[in-house]
Amino acid sequence: MxxxxxxxxxxxxxxxxxxxxxxxxxxxxxxxxxxxxxxxxxxxxxxxxxxxxxxxxxxxxxxxxxxxxxxxxxxxxxxxxxxxxxxxxxxxxxxxxxxxxxxxxxxxxxxxxxxxxxxxxxxxxxxxxxxxxxxxxxxxxxxxxxxxNNSDAGKQAGEFMAEKLGDGAKVAVIGGIPGDANSAARTGGFTDAATAAGLTIVQEVNADWDREKALDAATTILRANPDLGGFYAANDGMALGIVQAGQNEGRTDLIIIGTDGNKDAIESIEAGGLSATVSQxxxxxxxxxxxxxxxxxxxxxxxxxxxxxIALVSADNATEALASYPxxxxxxxxxxxxxxxx
CATH class of the missing domain: 3.40.50.2300 (Response regulator)
Incomplete structure (x- = not known):
C-alpha cells in the first residue's frame, strides 16, 4: 500500500x-x-x-x-x-x-x-x-x-554535486561520529559517485554530527583550499554549520549539500543558503x-x-517539500x- x-x-x-x-x-x-x-x-x-x-x-x-x-x-x-x-x-x-x-x-x-x-x-x-x-x-x-538507503543518499548528493560543479572541481566531505555506520555509508556513497564523475575529494573529516564543529572544520578547510567548490555533510546540522563558515569566509558560491531533509535545512535552501539536502x-x-x-x-x-x-531536495522542489513537511x-x-x- x-x-x-x-x-x-x-x-x-x-x-x-x-x-x-x-x-x-x-x-x-x-x-x-x-x-x-x-x-x-x-x-x-x-x-x-x-x-x-x-x-x-x-x-x-x-x-x-x-x-x-x-x-x-x-x-x-x-x-x-x-x-x-x-x-x-x-x-x-x-x-x-x-x-x-x-x-x-x-x-x-x-x-x-x-x-x-x-x-x-x-x-x-x-x-x-x-x-x-x-x-x-x-x-x-x-x-x-x-x-x-544511506549509500544511495550519498550517491544522489555526489551526482548533484558533480552536475553543479563539473569535472575536475575540488570538494570536501564532513562525516558524523567516527565509526558510525550511517555516516560511513553516506560519505562512502558520495565519494564513490563524486570521484566517478571526475570530482576531487581534497579532505574528509568528522564533526560528530555537531553544527559548531562542522563550522570550525569547514573554516579550516576553506582557508587551506581557496579554490574549493563545495562540501558534502552527512547530516543537515553540519551542513548548516558549513553554510555559516562559507558566509563568514565570503564564499557564498559554494555548493553545500546536507542529508536528512530537516525543516531548517529546506528553509535554508529556499533562502539561497544550502544548495540541497537528501531528505530521508x-x-x-x-x-x-x-x-x-x-x-x-x-x-x-x-x-x-x-x-x-528518500528524495533530493533543491531549489527546484523546496517549496513543495516544505508544504508537505514533515x-x-x-x-x-x-x-x-x-x-x-x-
Missing amino acids: KYASKAGLALLAVSSLALVGCSGDQGGGTDTGAEGSGNIAVVLKTASNQFWATMQDGAEAAGSDAGVKVTVQSGTAEDSVDEQTTLLQTLAGSDYSCFAVAPITGTNLNQPLASVSQAGIPIVNLDSAIDADAAKASGIEIASFIAS YPYAVGTLGVDACRALISGATVPAQVDAP KPFQEYDNPFLDLIKK
Missing part, C-alpha cells in the same frame, strides 16, 4: 487520544494513543535533534491514527549511550507487545533487547542498524529493519516502525528489511498496512 504525500491514508478509526508527558530524568518521551491491539514502545536516539524528533512525530501520529498506545523515549543527546540503554531496560520490564528501536551504537541496546527476545516480544530496528553478529550471539531476533523522511520511518509493530502484534510475518523513502512530498510504499490482520 502507498502513503499519499499530503492527505494521507486513514488507518483505523480513532476511539480516543491521550498525551502523557514522561519524567525529565528519562530524556525526551511521550505516550500517545488509547487501548488498541497492543502497546508499542519506541526508543530513539534523542529528541534534541530535529531528525529524531520528527521520527517521534511520525510514530506518535501512526499510533494515534490507529488507536494504539505508543510510548516514545529517547536520550538527552545523540551520544547518551548509557542513558538510552537504561531507558530500554526500564521499558523492557513493562507491558509492551512490540519494541521499535534506533540504537546509538550497534550494540548498546543488546542486553535489554536480549531479554525482550527471550520473552518472545517482536523487535523492529529503525534507521541505525543493530550489529547482526552481536545480535545473533545475544539471541536477539530482529523482525524487520526499516531505514533509508524520518517521519515516514517512525510511521513505518509503528505499522510494522502493529502487523507483528496481529500475527503477521513482515519483510526482513524495508527501505524508507511528510514526504512524494508517495511511498508502506508494505505493513496490508499485512495487519483485522
Whole structure:
C-alpha cells in the first residue's frame, strides 16, 4: 500500500487520544494513543535533534491514527549511550507487545533487547542498524529493519554535486561520529559517485554530527583550499554549520549539500543558503516502525528489511517539500498496512 504525500491514508478509526508527558530524568518521551491491539514502545536516539524528533512525530501520529498506545523515549543527546540503554531496560520490564528501536551504537541496546527476545516480544530496528553478529550471539531476533538507503543518499548528493560543479572541481566531505555506520555509508556513497564523475575529494573529516564543529572544520578547510567548490555533510546540522563558515569566509558560491531533509535545512535552501539536502523522511520511518509493530502484534510475518523513502531536495522542489513537511512530498510504499490482520 502507498502513503499519499499530503492527505494521507486513514488507518483505523480513532476511539480516543491521550498525551502523557514522561519524567525529565528519562530524556525526551511521550505516550500517545488509547487501548488498541497492543502497546508499542519506541526508543530513539534523542529528541534534541530535529531528525529524531520528527521520527517521534511520525510514530506518535501512526499510533494515534490507529488507536494504539505508543510510548516514545529517547536520550538527552545523540551520544547518551548509557542513558538510552537504561531507558530500554526500564521499558523492557513493562507491558509492551512490540519494541521499535534506533540504537546509538550497534550494540548498546543488546542486553535489554536480549531479554525482550527471550520473552518472545517482536523487535523492529529503525534507521541505525543493530550489529547482526552481536545480535545473533545475544539471541536477539530482529523482525524487520526499516531505514533509508544511506549509500544511495550519498550517491544522489555526489551526482548533484558533480552536475553543479563539473569535472575536475575540488570538494570536501564532513562525516558524523567516527565509526558510525550511517555516516560511513553516506560519505562512502558520495565519494564513490563524486570521484566517478571526475570530482576531487581534497579532505574528509568528522564533526560528530555537531553544527559548531562542522563550522570550525569547514573554516579550516576553506582557508587551506581557496579554490574549493563545495562540501558534502552527512547530516543537515553540519551542513548548516558549513553554510555559516562559507558566509563568514565570503564564499557564498559554494555548493553545500546536507542529508536528512530537516525543516531548517529546506528553509535554508529556499533562502539561497544550502544548495540541497537528501531528505530521508524520518517521519515516514517512525510511521513505518509503528505499522510494522502493529502487523507483528496481529500475527503477521513482515519483510526482513524495508527501505524508507528518500528524495533530493533543491531549489527546484523546496517549496513543495516544505508544504508537505514533515511528510514526504512524494508517495511511498508502506508494505505493513496490508499485512495487519483485522
